Amino acid sequence: TAAKAEEEEEEEEAADVGKGAEAEAGDLEQLSSSSTSTKSAKSGSEVSASASKDALQAMILSLPRYHCENPASCKSPTLSTDTLRKRLYRIGLNLFNINPDKGIQFLISRGFIPDTPIGVAHFLLQRKGLSRQMIGEFLGNSKKQFNRDVLDCVVDEMDFSSMELDEALRKFQAHIRVQGEAQKVERLIEAFSQRYCMCNPEVVQQFHNPDTIFILAFAIILLNTDMYSPNIKPDRKMMLEDFIRNLRGVDDGADIPRELVVGIYERIQQKELKSNEDHVTYVTKVEKSIVGMKTVLSVPHRRLVCCSRLFEVTDVNKLQKQAAHQREVFLFNDLLVILKLCPKKKSSSTYTFCKSVGLLGMQFHLFENEYYSHGITLVTPLSGSERKQVLHFCALGSDEMQKFVEDLKESIAEVTELEQIRIEWELEKQQGTKTLSFKPSGAQGDPQSKQGSPTAKREAALREKPAESTVEVLINASPARLTILPISRDTIKSYR
Template identity: 50%
Template sequence: MRYLIEHRFVENSARAGAKFLIQRKGLSKQMIGEYLGNLQNQFNQDVLECFVDEIDLSGLQIDVALRTFQGFFRMPGEAQKIERLMEAFARRYCECNPDVIKKFRTTDTVFLLAFAIIMLNTDLHSPNVKQERRMKLPDFIKNLKGIDDGDDVDADLLAGIFERIRQSEFKPGVDHVTQVMKVEQTIVGKKPQLAQSSRRLVCYCRLYEVNDPTKKEKIGLHQREIFLFNDIMVVTKIFAKKKTSITYSFRQSIPLVGTQVYLFETAHYKHGVRLISSLDGKPLITFNARNEHDRTKFVEDLKEAVYEMNEMEAMRIDEEIQKHNRHSSDSGVVDIELLKPCDPTPNRFSAPELKKSQLTNSLTDITDGAIAQRRGSEGSLDSGMVSASSASNMAKEEIQNQTKSPKTTSGSRLSALFGKKSRPSKSQLRQSTTESSEA
């Protein structure tokens, strides 16, 4: 966020930052939750207040409103961060539902209910809680006795909350990480961890690996299923194919930073693509596409991703150089010049030059008068190639989002937290949830 503000992609205001987090696609829900829960940075806290103001919670039951609210991010694990998020939610809910609030003796009841709902969701749906120890409705009602400044919350209201959460787990909104997680579940074998907050799926396509471009091989002999992410290329082979799902076996992964892409044509391979390391010039892998259309679309996506990663690496190196120079000026050590990665992807073979995109960090269209928008990769491939959204649905089983709610909390801990006659304080909430997280 600081970088975007410094380079005028985002206006230097909390409200602009909040709108960016809500409206901009391609942001990790987990990182949004961590950002909003940052208690050390006042700007982050200001963004949180503006963030909740952008969400309309009018006319919703408190658990439904909380579900809507949490759909914009992934709940962090620290109790203090959860408490801060629940305070902001409670304030906004009270503003949007003044008639509902009149039924409570104090607005703090909304905060306590929201906190209890988060803990109930964890208790009912965490795989770490045994079925026989999961919260029951009578326990839930009993544990919340007296939270409304000494009075009880309506039992029917609590029963409705309990039943809705029991039937449907709280889940954060779908993002690019969710998509990568689904793809990761379809690949078997010793593969790198694919699901990362910075990684997104660009495209999926089918190519044919070529061992020697000068030798003819049987068509389709080395069929490969390629998952191109923004930072790596994962090469797989179909392992098992069913009516409703496909499983892939992992073969290799190739980092895109410092990679060059070349097109070639031989007597046996008319639509060749070769990846070469810019460090030593050694070939990394060679493919042949089924036709020129497939090759062009794939190479456009590939070159765009390589260019983006090289720019990101150059920025990282610049930052390291600045840190090094600051350290050297303080210590008297002579500066050491670092080399930056080469400009990517010239074409040395016979295929026509493919136009290189502008810096594709998906941020250029935020401001007025920005340079050309990023060309969308999704849906760009056909003739056997499918978009990222199609690729993610290949597996039959839906991969559950792993919420970052507080750690497993048993019924006994909830009872200890909410079973008192008097309303528990926020400090007690924080202490109890911290213990639950440690457990």
């Protein structure tokens, strides 16, 4: 009942989002599984003895369902066309999570999102299936005017009025993961700071220089990283007095009020700044429950499709005890991971790794004989060899097998089509032909035509200053801790 209520709520939210874009595709079909039915959920809880196993099963059952609602681009007279449309949308999401610029280019060219900065901004803020890390990568790209305009539209959608600076930054970072190259982080924090100043002019007036907001926001990011990074030993972490000392004189030579700095430090200490969950979060939870797996699962483009309980068959012509070969099969959008449950007394982990196989090039067929009524054979190419790897499984019932096969078939088709797109782009690159460059209308041209853009409005509202007096931040990663030093732009250029 709770899952159904959550699903209906997501449908209403997705429908509201889809009203603004006539050609925008809805969310994907749910990450589902033969194990997500009530019957299989009960079966899983009976077999799983430990609390951690139950918790992971509950997490899988709670995976958000991605729907293709009813925008114009998803309407189709036949099921096959609708299935193809959903697949193209998932491919677009995958491309974004691998290469954000190419992903946006693909989604625009297929009519899923408008080719306007505000249309892309709404897509990034409201749609599921996007890596928050890659959202930050796209928005932090200052080399492309369109990306900069999208970032302006994104921050303009956020209201930071009457919020403490760190709480506003928490709201901003909930949607966008702020990490990566220093220039991209700087661009994100700069856009956030400008928006914060627009929403809180009375706060800006408390400082000698509006750039102090930018410096303080950057300092908060560094403090959060220092405080919660597992790579920094407890005795090397930044203390309150260190944080206060690092910010001395940053406000045009004046100090920031101590009570303001102390409040920021204490709130960050109480609660980490971090992004909201995305599809990578679920993959990470599964990864942490596995012992003995060397492959890194949690990467931006990987999505959990379903989890099924199957039984591995070593010889299809011999009857074997199913309990001894029970497997938990996790299907991702590019990978099949086969695990077995850990005995409760022997390990604190939930699963032991057995094997993993890629979906690219995989073939399968169903079989039925006197021993196994619901069998499936998987044939996958071995890397660097002409040999094939053959795996046999069986399910307890036809419903479980049918659901797994449907998900597997669609995932193989998706990864195959994605590989074809990758090859086409690579061939175009090698042949020296120009790929579809990401230049939506208005993305380039006379700067005067941009007078009504969010950037122009913001720059007009903020007080201009001579370049030589502008203050930026130099991050000095000393062995002891991260420090912040106020210096001029000319000085920063000398360090580059």
